[in-house]
Amino acid sequence: MSRTATRQQNPGRATDAAGHGPGRSRHYIHIPKTSGERIADAVATGMGSWRFIITQSVIVGVWVLINLLAFLGHWDPYPFILLNLLFSTQAAYAAPIIMMSQNRQAQKDRLRDDHEAEEVDLLYRINQQQLEILALLRTTFCPPDTTTADTTTAPAPLRPVAASERRASVPVPRRRRR
Numbered sequence: 001m002s003r004t005a006t007r008q009q010n011p012g013r014a015t016d017a018a019g020h021g022p023g024r025s026r027h028y029i030h031i032p033k034t035s036g037e038r039i040a041d042a043v044a045t046g047m048g049s050w051r052f053i054i055t056q057s058v059i060v061g062v063w064v065l066i067n068l069l070a071f072l073g074h075w076d077p078y079p080f081i082l083l084n085l086l087f088s089t090q091a092a093y094a095a096p097i098i099m100m101s102q103n104r105q106a107q108k109d110r111l112r113d114d115h116e117a118e119e120v121d122l123l124y125r126i127n128q129q130q131l132e133i134l135a136l137l138r139t140t141f142c143p144p145d146t147t148t149a150d151t152t153t154a155p156a157p158l159r160p161v162a163a164s165e166r167r168a169s170v171p172v173p174r175r176r177r178r
Contacts, residue, residue, distance in 0.1 A: 044101035
């Protein structure tokens with residue numbers, strides 16, 4: 001099956017320039033698909049910053065000072081009903097936008113979890129292949145007296161070698177006399 005056919009069958013799964021799917025990179029997880037997602041992410045990022053909190057606090061402070069000191073007249077007297085209305089309107093719009101951004105984050109987390117599960121499965125298969133290769137190498141290159149009859153079981157554990165066996169099997173270089 002060609003890469004084009006694979007992309008047509010899985011339109012929701014992004015591929016990189018080489019045609020590799022999600023198994024190769026996590027970059028596709030973080031790309032917003034729609035302008036609404038980009039706007040929701042930008043608004044949530046902006047409203048969740050210190051810059052926004054400080055700016056809003058300064059504006060509210062100026063609003064209260066101007067209305068209390070009456071430099072420009074009392075357009076919003078002491079209980080600040082208009083300011084309260086503005087906060088309510090801001091909250092009414094901010095809450096759903098922040099929820100959209102959180103839903104997108106949850107979707108990204110699910111995609112990341114799926115990607116990691118695919119990686120774990122791939123690593124498991126690679127480990128199984130390596131074990132099969134090691135078992136094949138053991139049966140091929142080890143003398144018959146050291147191999148086990150059943151190559152599907154785990155290799156026999158290593159046993160400690162006595163000092164006398166080490167001396168007999170490993171030649172020790174002699175020191176030169178000067």
